[in-house]
Amino acid sequence: MPEHDENINIESLKDCLKSHISGELCDSCREVIEHEIGNNLFYLTSLxxxxxLxxxxxxLKENDKINTLGKYTFR
Structure with a gap:
């Protein structure tokens, strides 16, 4: 069983957590993802x-929230 460090803080948590994404996108995958993001932006803009709105x-409002909350932005 791993030991628990009672003195761990939120700053050090980012070093413990890793993204599930690693490596580089191939050109084909990049193109597909860009296309999907473009579709989402089209629908969002239409809405x-x-x-x-x-x-x-x-x-800008969302960016302000991110900047204000910083590391406490858990969305």
């Missing part, structure tokens, strides 16, 4: 236009 403003 904003239909609801009279400014996508840029939405992105």
């Amino acid at each position: 904003c236009n239909s609801l009279d 400014n996508l840029f403003d939405v992105l």
Whole structure:
């Protein structure tokens, strides 16, 4: 059973956790992912236009949340 360090802090947690993504995308995968992101952006932009929302403003607000919360952004 692993030992538990009672003095561990949130800063050191990022060093313990790894992403499930590693390596580089091949050109074919990159193209597919870019296409899918483009589709999502198209639908998101269409939704904003239909609801009279400014996508840029939405992105700025979300960016402000990320910058404000920093490491505490658990979404």
